[in-house]
Amino acid sequence: MTPTNIKQRKKSHELLACEALFRRVLKEYRQKESIVSAYKREKAGYDGEKNVDYKLSTYPHKDLFVFQGIRLPNFPFYFQIDTLILTRRFIGILEVKNKKGTFNYDSKQQQLTQEVNGEVKSFKDPILQAKAQKTHLRGWLEKHGIFNVPIETLVVIAYPTTTIVNIREDPEVYNTIIHNESLHEHLNRLNRKYTKNILTNNSLKKLCRSLLDEDAPLRTDILTQLGINKQHLIAGIPCERCYAYPMNRLYKKWQCPSCLATDLKAHERIILDYFLLHQTSITNKECREVLQIDSPRTAHSILKSMHLQHDRENRARKYLAPSINDFPQRSTFPYINSSKQIEQFY
Known part of the structure; x- marks a missing residue:
């Protein structure tokens, strides 16, 4: 028999935020x-x-x-x-x-x-x-x-x-x-x-x-801590295949403007990264700015599809971030391709 694990180790907010920052920061600042x-x-x-x-x-x-x-x-x-x-x-x-x-x-x-x-x-x-x-x-x-x-x-x-x-x-x-x-x-x-x-x-x-x-996991403001501003970050959703951005919203999917690759759920990681890097809630307007889309109806549909909790039923609704312990744990650095680049991070 082995010990009973009541609470499994999860990545800290700071580690998750660092990973999110690599996905969101412009290529020239990533190193x-x-x-x-x-x-x-x-x-x-x-x-x-x-x-x-x-x-x-x-x-x-x-x-x-x-x-x-x-x-x-x-x-x-x-x-x-x-x-x-x-x-x-x-x-x-x-x-x-x-x-x-x-x-x-x-x-x-x-x-x-x-x-x-x-x-x-x-x-x-x-x-x-x-x-x-x-x-x-x-x-x-x-x-x-x-x-x-x-x-x-x-x-x-x-x-x-x-x-x-x-x-x-x-x-x-x-x-x-x-x-x-x-x-x-x-x-x-x-x-x-x-x-x-x-x-x-x-x-x-x-x-x-x-x-x-x-249990109250610590949350850190990594952007302020590292001196990262809005101009250092990607606007919209970057393509995981070729890094072009922003991806365009078509009917229920996203399409890369360069290589034409498509993704049904490209918005999910971007919104979760927003929660890690910026704040623990997001409005319809903020969602449109993050994803670089114009339609409030599309933003509403996207946020609703993620099954996020929200604080009210009217137009000023704020969708709430999951608990830090509920964030995806798998590390993804989709724009790092060579083994030499990977070694720099690990």
Whole structure:
């Protein structure tokens, strides 16, 4: 038996927005360093977390309930946990680090440095980060009437090629900063340490529901963050085959003005990208501007066909974006053709 996955890992809003930006930004800006760096950073974090997700999924114990990425309120703040593990006996927090090279951790100075190809960078103390999450989670649990459940933290290095150097040879650090490959061993250690059930089946189920109900994924304004303006973005729908734009609306389909390729649902990705990059609602007028069409009736038909929720029945209706967790997860970069271009992103 394997752990029960209550909440599967989904791409963050920032990663989804980076992907949307590659689809919407004009070709001459697509290699802009700030855009590529933001994407690489988010994609590396996601890939590292997925590595840990896989290792955890092979742990041969069924009494673990796993939340892969969750952000909770502890007002006036929010706190995010990479992976949360619930058992009847203890709760585990996994803080995932995806950096490569050599990690030098100094427990006395509470400092982490990374060395890659002779270049040294400093980072926040990951143990203090995990402890801060523990403090926030403790406060959140107490507000939900849950006390005295042990909370353990592990900093998990996602890649086996990363070297971990415990400068002070601190025994506590050996049991706190670990490689992904040793995750099972450390979970076994915690299972041996805690043998008394504290949470009942009912309280555990109630806790799982509360966690799902209060999960609040972070939304970022990536256009402002990266200095991207309207003039940097494609107007209308670009053709996935030849990149010409805007595609023309014919009867219930779109046609490329250059290669004449057709697509029945080319509008769907563009509207979802609008939600990721601009705002969480769209009006009929905004839809017409995004798709470069003139007909309010056509815009109404398109928005209605996407089964989006809306806030009212009159002409000022706003169609609402799906939850971040409900956005398509498949990465598409339709205008990148050569392997060399793809390597620049991955």
